[in-house]
Amino acid sequence: MPTVGRDFRCSVCGGSASHLSPVLRRYFCDEHFIDVIVERVRRSINKYKLADKLKRVVVGLSGGKDSVTMLSVLQRLANEFNFEILAVHINLGIGEFSKYSEQICRELARKLDVPLLILDLGDLLGVTLPQIVRRLKRPACSVCGTIKRYLLNVVGVEACATDLLESDRCSL
Template sequence: MTENICTQCGNKHVIIHRKYNGQRLCSNCFKDSIEKQVLKTVKKEKLVTKGDKVLVGLSGGKDSVALLKILNILKEKNIIELEAVTIDEGISGYREEGVRIAKETAAQLNIKHHIVSFKDKYNFTIDRIMEEEMKEKNPQHACTYCGVFRRQIFNQVARDVKATKLATGHNLDDETQSILMNYMEGNVNNMVRIGYKTQSSDERFTQKIKPLRKIPEKEIGLYVLESGFEVHFDGCPYAHESFRMEVGDFLRETTLKHPTMMYSILNGFEKIKPAIKKDYMANKTGLPNGTCEICGEPASQKICKSCKFLEKIHEKIGE
């Protein structure tokens, strides 16, 4: 029966049926297809050029481990330099395992690895922040704080190590979630920034790239399992409360009935994005690139969002 035959090599041990394109693949052909797709995206979208120093955001989860392993192919060919950074937000019972796996993965590949913790840098953990937030009538979500501080740390480390690109493990699910979320919230400013790479007029921001952008989350999970990579599969305990998780659940349910849905959302957005961006930027009074008066980091206002949060947090926790 053709249902159990790999459409690439004829192997009878099929591990995946891609309903969105009809492919049935054995383990070797599947892993090969993932690596080729990612490297094709890197080349087509010009995400890296020879001599680039790429810093990978390495959480120890499936996406970042897969990304580091695949980009290491380019490192071994002497096309790019590669380093990794792991951020320890201080989430008890969750982050420790990811940090361990990140350290071991980087060591196995002989990749220089940096670890930055919220505790060392800011003198608090995300758990400590949320302990105080939950006392409020309308508590701020953990992702709000986490996102701001993580972005700041990524950019600072990238600048410190003189990286020319900052690679993150955003996959197809992540990107389609972002598109829908920003559309529903009417956040055009964030929407026009979604893409394979960031375009910033401020040279103090290292360009971010997303090589896994066209790979579904489930396929990345299968890729790391079939490759025998150790990864941290547990989800963040704070994520279940987020709007992103609600949108993600909706997309996963819809994709079961309509397998091409996420690709349709991504491809449709790519077609209309230039027009949206052109019209939006033409009617937007852009703020000049400024510098935060407190920390000296890039900011559009006198005080950056990170420093505003830090002041608020230290007032609450008294530290």
């Protein structure tokens, strides 16, 4: 979502806009930007009649803006639609990047009071993502996506999740 300069005004309150929604072609301040996202997700849950199906949702949490936003929005809607959330972070073993990402996930889960499961690729498989990429000689994003989808599906089945949400894309 593009950020905008200080000369633009929020379409809702008239305050200083910090976000432009290209889809809606409107400007929003931080508060109303989040409100708009929450409302769009709420409408989607209702439109597709997901409210009765959602009991437990496993959210893949990378620490990036997409998964952080997704978890924050779902946490705001969890009580309204009566579902539980489990956030799952997979530490891929990419040095300082992975340490930093894990710390962001821990802080967010604590702030939102959402349970967080951290899976360490090195502990689970005995190898890290960079080691796997070197051995397989495959693109990192392809390997990363496959590993994360597999592990999130395993956790989802174990947790009896009714939906599995993953938003992050690997970019090294």
